[in-house]
Amino acid sequence: MNWLLEPFQYAFMRQALLASLLIGTTCSLLGVYVVLRRMAFLGDAVAHTTLPGLVIAYLNHWNLFVGAIVAAVITALGIGWLSRGKRLREDTAIGVIFSGMFALGIVMISRVQSYRDFSHMLFGNVLGVTTADLVGIALVSFLVCTVLLLVNKELMLTTVDPLHGQSIGLSAERMRYLLLILLALTVVTGIQAVGVVLTTALIVTPAAAASLITRRLDRMLLLAVLFSACSSVAGLYASYYYSISSGGAIVLACTVLFGVAYLATRIHWRELPAEHDAT
Amino acid sequence: MNQSPGLPHSHEEPWLPYSGRGHRDPQAGQPAVQVEHLSVRYRKAGSDALHAVSLEVAVGQRVALVGPNGAGKSTLLKTLAGLVKPQSGQVALYGNPVGACHHRTAYLPQRTDLDWQSPLTVSDLVMTGRYVHLGWLSWPSQADRVRVRRVLERLGIADLAERQIGDLSGGQQQRTLLARALVQEASLFLLDEPLNAVDEATRDVVDEVLTQHTQNGGSVLVATHDLGRLTESFDSAVYLREGRVESILPFGSGPLASLAAHPAARGANE
Numbered sequence: 001m002n003w004l005l006e007p008f009q010y011a012f013m014r015q016a017l018l019a020s021l022l023i024g025t026t027c028s029l030l031g032v033y034v035v036l037r038r039m040a041f042l043g044d045a046v047a048h049t050t051l052p053g054l055v056i057a058y059l060n061h062w063n064l065f066v067g068a069i070v071a072a073v074i075t076a077l078g079i080g081w082l083s084r085g086k087r088l089r090e091d092t093a094i095g096v097i098f099s100g101m102f103a104l105g106i107v108m109i110s111r112v113q114s115y116r117d118f119s120h121m122l123f124g125n126v127l128g129v130t131t132a133d134l135v136g137i138a139l140v141s142f143l144v145c146t147v148l149l150l151v152n153k154e155l156m157l158t159t160v161d162p163l164h165g166q167s168i169g170l171s172a173e174r175m176r177y178l179l180l181i182l183l184a185l186t187v188v189t190g191i192q193a194v195g196v197v198l199t200t201a202l203i204v205t206p207a208a209a210a211s212l213i214t215r216r217l218d219r220m221l222l223l224a225v226l227f228s229a230c231s232s233v234a235g236l237y238a239s240y241y242y243s244i245s246s247g248g249a250i251v252l253a254c255t256v257l258f259g260v261a262y263l264a265t266r267i268h269w270r271e272l273p274a275e276h277d278a279t
Numbered sequence: 280m281n282q283s284p285g286l287p288h289s290h291e292e293p294w295l296p297y298s299g300r301g302h303r304d305p306q307a308g309q310p311a312v313q314v315e316h317l318s319v320r321y322r323k324a325g326s327d328a329l330h331a332v333s334l335e336v337a338v339g340q341r342v343a344l345v346g347p348n349g350a351g352k353s354t355l356l357k358t359l360a361g362l363v364k365p366q367s368g369q370v371a372l373y374g375n376p377v378g379a380c381h382h383r384t385a386y387l388p389q390r391t392d393l394d395w396q397s398p399l400t401v402s403d404l405v406m407t408g409r410y411v412h413l414g415w416l417s418w419p420s421q422a423d424r425v426r427v428r429r430v431l432e433r434l435g436i437a438d439l440a441e442r443q444i445g446d447l448s449g450g451q452q453q454r455t456l457l458a459r460a461l462v463q464e465a466s467l468f469l470l471d472e473p474l475n476a477v478d479e480a481t482r483d484v485v486d487e488v489l490t491q492h493t494q495n496g497g498s499v500l501v502a503t504h505d506l507g508r509l510t511e512s513f514d515s516a517v518y519l520r521e522g523r524v525e526s527i528l529p530f531g532s533g534p535l536a537s538l539a540a541h542p543a544a545r546g547a548n549e
Contacts, residue, residue, distance in 0.1 A: 169381045
């Protein structure tokens with residue numbers, strides 16, 4: 001019992017747990033739509049393109065959180081605008097903006113000539129989350145989750161059948177922009193926990209694991225949140241007891257859960273044909 | 280065909296937002312569909328997908344759109360459903376612009392247009408037919424759920440209500456889409472190839488539902504390659520070729536007893 005409670009005797013661990021759970025919930029809820037819309041690469045791109053925003057904010061002593069949000073939203077809208085009406089394929093627009101913005105961030109870092117200052121942005125440090133960071137994360141998480149709840153049926157419809165949505169006056173394009181903005185906000189919260197490089201995993205992996213287990217949207221959303229919560233807790237314990245990177249440990253825990261879900265479904269499907277043959 | 284006074288210009292008409300608010304009632308005495316000199320061109324296409332198309336579907340009529348692949352059948356349906364913006368011409372549904380009739384028009388796409396692997400059950404998908412009446416920040420009520428259940432029973436798929444849509448056969452998928460149109464309680468059905476690769480039982484169900492719909496004052500426009508039941512099931516057929524109306528064939532009242540006898544129609548399955 002003491003083993004379980006010991007890490008959370010420290011305030012920084014309690015803050016880290018709260019931040020991880022908030023971030024995990026937001027990332028995994030949005031992640032379900034990202035996975036269903038096959039936008040996983042987009043999450044990765046938005047995460048990487050926050051780098052110049054973070055660097056500019058750092059150099060000007062602004063709030064890093066705000067710098068990242070501005071860069072992420074600009075990226076998301078830029079990708080949406082470039083690929084609107086299918087003039088340019090979305091993956092091409094992502095490739096152009098992703099590499100351009102990330103390169104800009106690297107050039108800016110090289111001007112500062114201190115890679116170490118930015119390592120916590122690249123790899124995250126949830127153990128260093130301050131109370132002010134926690135308030136920011138809570139506000140963004142609340143905003144994203146509330147919007148998701150309010151437009152859940154419209155997001156679902158434009159994901160499954162955009163033509164029907166459009167035929168009843170629901171613009172699939174506008175819903176896509178909304179999702180991109182939510183994705184940008186979510187990515188920024190993820191950066192606090194696992195950094196620029198690993199944020200996509202927090203969005204995609206729990207949702208992907210849930211999609212292997214169930215084909216009901218409501219259950220998929222619940223399972224994704226459950227997986228991310230379990231990963232956050234397991235990752236923090238591993239980080240505390242083995243002195244390893246908290247962000248890396250959380251993402252690895254997500255990956256292990258995905259592996260278990262994958263194996264479980266493989267075994268389940270291997271058994272199913274025999275049942276079907278019998279009927 | 281003379282242009283009716285006040286017929287809305289398709290390319291200039293207002294687009295009403297999603298929700299039950301702002302939709303207009305039918306104008307008295309107006310046909311369900313009135314299309315005049317409609318031209319549509321896709322952005323990268325070299326020629327018009329539809330060129331100066333004019334046709335009319337009266338209230339209570341069931342009209343078939345026939346023609347070879349690429350004739351413009353799907354484009355015409357999509358234009359009427361508000362999915363494609365025309366370059367020129369006029370379109371009116373019940374005397375109103377397309378955008379004013381979201382709730383009154385049910386568009387059934389070809390089954391391949393949907394992502395059937397989505398994590399939805401049959402009743403979830405059918406419930407999306409109620410969204411046009413619900414709009415933003417409203418959720419399906421008990422009455423909506425009862426509507427869905429009754430329609431599923433009527434189409435013989437009540438036992439599939441909780442089944443994942445990816446597990447359905449082609450015929451079951453088509454019935455599910457038809458169920459969605461029915462719960463929408465639309466007056467005008469626009470169906471794109473509803474009989475493609477479906478079983479005979481589903482064909483009978485589709486036929487029966489559409490017959491009842493027109494008997495109740497609804498109107499139906501169906502793009503189809505299936506000429507088998509054309510003369511017995513439809514009031515008329517519009518033959519499209521290369522984006523133009525080649526002929527409009529009224530069944531029963533015209534000189535043509537059977538579409539199959541018409542040289543234009545013989546090309547429909549080419």
